[in-house]
Amino acid sequence: MDVQRTGSMVRPPSPMDSLEKQLSCPICLDMFTKPVVILPCQHNLCRSCASDLYDSRNPYRFSGGVFRCPTCRFEVVLDRHGVHGLQRNLLVENIIDLYKQQQEVNSSGNTETTLKPKESKEPMCQEHEDEKINIYCMTCQVPTCSMCKVFGQHKDCEVAPLATVYQTQKGELSNAIDTLVASNGRLQALLNQMEDACRAVQDNAQHAKQGLSERFDLLYAVLEERKTFLLEQIGKEQDKKVASLRALAIRYGERLQASTELTDTAVRALEQGGAAEFLLASKGLISQTKDAAKSSLGQERPEPGFEKMDHFTLATEHVEAVLAKMDFGLISIT
Structure with missing residues (x-):
């Protein structure tokens, strides 16, 4: 167990010390x-x-990737x-928010060690080189310093504490990123649906x-069968008439x-020499x-036009017109 020394006294760490340790990032x-993942x-x-x-393990920013947890080395x-x-x-x-609020309440008389904030190089004002940028101009939407508000170009503008605007906009950006990630997920789902729909269209088109x-093979078979039947009718009529x-x-x-x-007998009779023999x-x-x-x-003769076969003429104009207009859907043939 961690202990702290105060003079010659050794005391266990306070609950706030333990909480600080639990709220510390291992990196x-x-x-x-915030945000904490x-x-x-x-x-x-x-x-x-x-x-x-993640960027150190994935320098080329490929989609996806892995890294190890710095605490337990679990592969994420x-x-x-x-x-x-x-x-x-x-x-x-x-x-963390509750801890910071408690630290602010106890900051006046509290001697416990608190976590040091992350060191960062704060930018300086370009107009007033000795002044840190510590406020945010809400009118111009730019960070600036207190001197610019009092004496400079932002003296008539509405300003707010830089930390407040920072936390607000950082939270907004974080929420926007979360929304964008969710939107990307929905877009990916839509893309998957489009791919599934494309495959379904291809399969359905193949079936169609x-x-x-x-259906056309069936039509060909029906026409071929009817053609054979009609040719047989013509052949039968032909055989009957020829016979x-x-x-x-x-x-x-x-x-x-x-x-x-x-005639030959009559001719020979004419050639007889005597009258008696002829008679x-x-x-x-x-x-x-x-x-x-x-x-x-008065010999039997065929009827006029017996040799004609005009009655075997097949009128196909109507069927041809129907076939020429054939389309998907029901076709009514009258």
């Missing part, structure tokens, strides 16, 4: 400066100190937000293309042969020849 060894190992750091430690893995992605320890920040190809004409031609041939034989031969020949001549004039 800068001073009291935590808590690491996954439950140790705390000033966010500015954590940022310096950061995401793309860096140290701004670490959670703030609001409890420690509130304790496949479905469209299948009828050929049968008629056979009958014509048979009658032509009989008529030719009768005997031509007795029935004349009537046969006349009957054959009459029957050839």
Whole structure:
């Protein structure tokens, strides 16, 4: 246990001493400066100190990174937000505020050792070189010194203590950074949604293309099947008419042969030398020849236009118009 010596007396550290030690940053060894971040190992750091430690391990500022806790050497893995992605320890920040308030109350008669503030080189006023910049001009929005307020260019301006404005604007910037980090998270979520949507569009388009190809293949199959059916109808009609004409031609041939034989017989009868022989031969020949001549004039014939196939003409204009206007959605064919 740490002890303190006072003359020859040795006394244990006071509660305030222990609290000061607990509120000290292990990097800068001073009291935590807000915002205070808590690491996954439950140790705390000033966010500015954590940022310096992170930058020393990640000089090229790549997205994400790692560094080790200076207290327990736990490896801290950061995401793309860096140290701004670490959670703030609001409890420690509130304790620091309460501690500082108590120190101010006890500062008049308190002999206990307090933490030294971080040493910093305060800038000097350019107009009054011996004066430190200790106030903030609210009108001109610039830091300045007391002499500038009393005698200088800011004498008619509204001013405020520099520390007050510093803490206010630092808190505003810290809150703005937290808001920006949250906004970046939402943007990343939106980007992920856009990527998922792109993949969904590509998948759905592929399914739509496949479905469209299948529908057209089905149309081709229906048209091909109908074409085969209609060609068969034409073929059947063709075979029927050709068979009828050929049968008629056979009958014509048979009658032509009989008529030719009768003609030859009649010619031979004319060549008979005697009258008696001719009359005997031509007795029935004349009537046969006349009957054959009459029957050839009334011979069976095909109807006019029997050879035409115009009734097999297919009107496709309406279907062609429908196919030409084919589009996605329902198509009504009337």
